Amino acid sequence: MSFGRKSGAPSSSSPPPPPSINPTAPQAAPALSPSVTAHEKNEIPLDHLEAPQVEDNHTPAPEVDSMTALRLQRARNRIWSDLRDGIDLKALARMEGKAARDEVQTAVEEIARFRNLDLTPAELAQIAKECGDDMLGYGPLENLLSEDGIADIMINGPDTVYVERKGKIQKTDIKFRDNQHLVTICQRIVGAIGRRVDEASPICDARLPDGSRVNVIIPPLSVDGACMTIRKFTKEKLTLEKLVGFGSMTPSCAKLIMAIGRARVNVLVSGGTGSGKTTMLNCLTRYIENGERVITCEDACELQLQQPHVVRLETRPANLEGVGEVTMRDLVRNCLRMRPERIIVGEVRGPEAFDLLQAMNTGHDGSMGTVHANNPREAISRMENMIAMGNLNIPTTAVREQIASAINVIIQVQRLRDGSRKVTHVSEITGMEGEVVTMQDLFVLDIVGEDEHGKLITKQRSTGLRPKFFDKARAFGVEKYVLDAMEEAYG
Ligand SMILES: Nc1ncnc2c1ncn2[C@@H]1O[C@H](COP(=O)(O)OP(=O)(O)OP(=O)(O)O)[C@@H](O)[C@H]1O
Ligand SMILES: [Mg+2]
Incomplete structure (x- = not known):
């Protein structure tokens, strides 16, 4: 057993299955807003005057057949639950970023082998990445943070994440497991620079290590779950x-x-x-x-x-x-x-x-x-x-x-x-x-x-x-x- 994990084989007990780390559940793709077409054409129906709505044109998640989705979801839940029980988070926190990620990857592979899970190497690698993002990084936000061309990330509670690409605000299909998951990620972000956000001080401004500007406001001040707004640092310096x-x-x-x-x-x-x-x-x-x-x-x-x-x-x-x-x-x-x-x-x-x-x-x-x-x-x-x-x-x-x-x-x-x-x-x-x-x-x-x-x-x-x-x-x-x-x- 290597450094970051608690000793002993993954637990074979069956704790209640946790929600997925980054579910690709079929219901994740909301229907396109009906007003988009009218808005794109810039027509406002006179008999039905309403404020133009924000674009909701995120690319829907690729169709995955429901059996595969179910199989992946089960594997994810199993791995996540074993990983949580089996890994020593304190030891992991002391490790270098790359070494810690490798540690999570090895642990995920071991769990998959031990549990005899039916996963392709690509699926396994994806799940290992999601687990790494969740334990060490910014969870479901990780991909958005590394994607070029996003100016702002706006999280309005665990189920609603908007981004601004090329000046347009778009909804994404990214979701957090629940509000606690989102709050944990918010705390990790602001904790890294010695700030805190909790019920006693529910508003916080912070900066990510890459220079991005972050604002967090959590319940009870934000009514529908924690909200985080990130103005991403543009690598390309604008002149x-x-x-x-x-x-x-x-x-x-x-x-x-x-x-x-x-x-x-x-x-x-x-x-x-x-x-x-x-x-x-x-x-x-x-x-x-x-x-x-x-x-x-x-x-x-x-x-x-x-x-x-x-x-x-x-x-x-x-x-x-x-x-x-x-x-x-x-x-x-x-x-x-x-x-x-x-x-x-x-x-x-x-x-x-x-x-x-x-x-x-x-x-x-x-x-x-x-x-x-x-x-x-x-x-x-x-x-x-x-x-x-x-x-x-x-x-x-x-x-x-x-x-x-x-x-x-x-x-x-x-x-x-x-x-x-x-x-x-x-x-x-x-x-x-x-x-x-x-x-x-x-x-x-x-x-x-x-x-x-x-x-x-x-x-x-x-x-x-x-x-x-x-x-x-x-x-x-x-x-x-x-x-x-x-x-x-x-x-
Ligand atoms: N002329 C431009 N063309 C395209 N993108 C731009 C331009 N100016 C700024 N941006 C991008 O728009 C985003 C917002 O820019 P900036 O942070 O300068 O706005 P701001 O007015 O200072 O915002 P805030 O009011 O939140 O402080 C950034 O991602 C930036 O890279
Ligand atoms: Mg500014």
């Missing part, structure tokens, strides 16, 4: 060139954004949830010069700056006794004492907005942040509201003046209804007129129509206006990019 390739913006808009990144212009990237704000911020940071001292403040580190002189700060939630919380505001204020040249705030969503504006107004040119808003004008009022949340008792006009003098440019990104992500505005704040912050658009996106596949036809155009930061761009030697972007409007 402005790639975004141009995806059609998110024109090459001349990308040039303007490059100039904005280089010329130490203060920028807010604004957009809805999952619209590509962090990605755009990451792209902008590529143009920061190597010599600059940059300090980033985030809730969970997502930015990947390549420059040598970067300090990364991360907020911290309160501990079980409710103390020790370090907020974004604490971080931003502290980093002002760290001699930053630029400050980058991953997501501005509270009173730290005020400190970021202060930083922008006090010589930390080229500071950046993202904000949840649907258009540039709304981004300004969001900032205003966030400052009001801090109870600093600053008159509205003064706040607006601060905003107008601190922020130079707002880049608006949006996930359009066909799933594509685009830059819809590059707008510049030009000053104040009375009590109103004035702006001018440098680039705007027009939606021209829709093709037969439901893809939106869009056209991004330069307005040809000369940005106020032109002189700054000249000082940094990037005025050519700005001129190119302006000229596009005329030529």
